[in-house]
Amino acid sequence: MNYNEKIKDPRWQKRRLEILKRDDWQCQICHEKERPLHVHHKMYLKETEPWDYENKFLITLCEDCHQYNTDNFFKYLKLLTESIKLNIVSPDDLLIYADALNINHNQLLAYSTEMLIEKAREKIKIGNAHRLSTQSESVD
Helix, strand or coil: CCCHHHHHCCCHHHHHHHHHHHHHCCCCCCCCCCCCCCEEEEECCCCCCCCCHHHHHHEEEHHHHHHHHHHHHHHHHHHHHHHHCCCHHHHHHHHHHCCCCCCHHHHHHHHHHHHHHHHHHHHHHHHHHHHHHHHHHHCC
């Protein structure tokens, strides 16, 4: 079953209504009540059905806030992780920026893990190259 089929599933429809009711049928960002409302997953977990998320991972957003959040989320992630690559920010600073931008740490870390591993590998290569060059100097 693909995602579009899953959001038509009665289990998701029931869950969606529970979250809309919990959030008083209004966007939790702009407090709009007149625009179409969406229930947004703050993060996605592998092999977890849309209706199986805890309440804390679901939020009611109006159509405009949902679109803005979706469009900009990955742009922010990319910008932050590229900033680490360029040594503009440290991985620790990344979490501070994530909080400021209201980005979930688990998603941020999952997104940036591959890049951080690559950066660590680069440091190991540089360290090994330096160690080998100093060993060869001492042999001469």
